[in-house]
Amino acid sequence: MTATVPFATEPFAERLEPAVQPAIPPGMPLVFGSTDRLLQGRTTDRHWWSARSNDTAYADRIIADLQAESRPDPGASPATAIGTLSFRPDAPALFFPLAAADRAQSVPARLPMRRSPVQLLGARELPDPGGYLENVNQAIARLRGGQNAAKVVLGRWLDLETATPLDPLAVLGSLATTSRGAVRLFAVPAPAVPEGDSEPAILLGASPELLVSRRGRLVRSTPMAGSVPRSSDPATDALRAHALLDSVKDGDEHRYVADAVAAALRPLCDGLVVDGPKLMRTDTVWHLATEIHGRLSDPNLDLSALHLAQLLQPTPAVGGTPTDWALDVIAELEGARSCVAGAVGWVDAAGDGSYAVGIRSGLLSGRRLRLFAGAGIVAASDPESELMETEAKLATMLGGLGLSTAAVKGMIR
Numbered sequence: 001m002t003a004t005v006p007f008a009t010e011p012f013a014e015r016l017e018p019a020v021q022p023a024i025p026p027g028m029p030l031v032f033g034s035t036d037r038l039l040q041g042r043t044t045d046r047h048w049w050s051a052r053s054n055d056t057a058y059a060d061r062i063i064a065d066l067q068a069e070s071r072p073d074p075g076a077s078p079a080t081a082i083g084t085l086s087f088r089p090d091a092p093a094l095f096f097p098l099a100a101a102d103r104a105q106s107v108p109a110r111l112p113m114r115r116s117p118v119q120l121l122g123a124r125e126l127p128d129p130g131g132y133l134e135n136v137n138q139a140i141a142r143l144r145g146g147q148n149a150a151k152v153v154l155g156r157w158l159d160l161e162t163a164t165p166l167d168p169l170a171v172l173g174s175l176a177t178t179s180r181g182a183v184r185l186f187a188v189p190a191p192a193v194p195e196g197d198s199e200p201a202i203l204l205g206a207s208p209e210l211l212v213s214r215r216g217r218l219v220r221s222t223p224m225a226g227s228v229p230r231s232s233d234p235a236t237d238a239l240r241a242h243a244l245l246d247s248v249k250d251g252d253e254h255r256y257v258a259d260a261v262a263a264a265l266r267p268l269c270d271g272l273v274v275d276g277p278k279l280m281r282t283d284t285v286w287h288l289a290t291e292i293h294g295r296l297s298d299p300n301l302d303l304s305a306l307h308l309a310q311l312l313q314p315t316p317a318v319g320g321t322p323t324d325w326a327l328d329v330i331a332e333l334e335g336a337r338s339c340v341a342g343a344v345g346w347v348d349a350a351g352d353g354s355y356a357v358g359i360r361s362g363l364l365s366g367r368r369l370r371l372f373a374g375a376g377i378v379a380a381s382d383p384e385s386e387l388m389e390t391e392a393k394l395a396t397m398l399g400g401l402g403l404s405t406a407a408v409k410g411m412i413r
């Protein structure tokens with residue numbers, strides 16, 4: 001049973017680290033996929049944990065173990081692991097084997113549907129809108145004064161307390177309908193136990209962004225950056241989308257991400273196709289996205305989907321440019337993110353797999369759900385617009401709870 005904790009007085013983000021290796025109870029959900037093809041299972045007594053998400057020996061070990069598991073029955077579907085890398089390369093990773101019975105299930109086991117809106121007892125913003133605007137202003141000042149500094153993604157948390165513990169699968173079931181299939185749904189245990197909790201939180205979300213996938217030799221990525229909230233009025237919605245496509249500021253903000261992903265994949269591929277930026281929409285936001293694909297020159301197992309995720313994570317979609325500078329600014333102004341905005345997905349014994357950027361997400365423990373949303377800040381950013389962008393991004397997860405932004409605002413204390 002999950003212990004429920006009262007709201008702490010200090011920001012949640014500051015309590016996410018240092019990481020403690022979690023004791024994983026059996027039976028926690030393991031879910032990753034789209035609405036028409038979902039990997040779905042439960043934790044057992046086995047897992048792979050690493051103190052560092054960028055440790056390639058960790059990925060080697062997982063692949064070797066999956067191969068050993070697959071060897072006795074080469075005709076069966078390959079052994080598969082599912083899990084998450086933290087946002088920071090020096091923070092922990094956690095993966096789990098998917099039981100063979102779960103693996104065989106290519107059609108999703110039906111996700112339960114939540115019948116009524118979640119009953120909220122309280123909500124808190126960390127930082128509050130004023131604090132977020134201050135952080136963005138700080139970042140803009142540094143971007144304008146810095147030599148090489150070009151972009152940093154700053155986030156904030158919306159901490160919700162519900163009357164009864166949330167069923168993560170029911171939240172995913174609702175997200176599957178509110179998000180209309182254009183996302184990757186996920187629910188996996190987080191690799192660290194937030195202070196004050198008794199067991200790992202569950203990383204839960206519906207991400208529109210493909211960090212990387214590998215199938216045989218084929219590698220794909222769809223980096224996103226540059227966003228605008230959608231409008232319920234179709235004409236305004238279309239105008240906003242076209243303004244986004246024409247925006248020099250958003251084009252620049254996007255290019256840092258697309259260029260970084262293309263630069264990392266190009267040396268590994270025989271030819272890389274980079275197609276974008278183009279418009280993509282979720283239920284609440286328009287994004288600029290670039291579709292990138294190529295064929296691996298050397299389809300070795302040390303370039304498995306998990307290794308590729310380690311290579312790319314964190315992209316400037318969630319970190320910034322240059323990465324090390326941005327990670328320092330995020331740690332200072334925002335705090336820790338754990339596996340939120342990290343990589344979440346699966347890898348199999350053949351090296352195939354798929355990873356989403358772990359955004360439009362939150363950390364769930366019992367009656368507490370901490371939702372995250374960030375926005376890319378560049379020198380030309382307008383702080384109020386960035387705040388509105390995070391609000392629109394938070395609305396995706398609120399939709400999965402049957403809650404409106406206005407209803408949650410009324411509960412904020």
Ligand SMILES: C=C(O[C@@H]1C=C(C(=O)O)C=C[C@H]1O)C(=O)O
Nearest residue numbers: 225226227317359373374375376
């Ligand atoms: C950081 C988030 O989203 C990322 C940032 C974007 C941007 O700054 O425009 C767009 C898509 C995502 O890559 C988030 O949803 O929390």
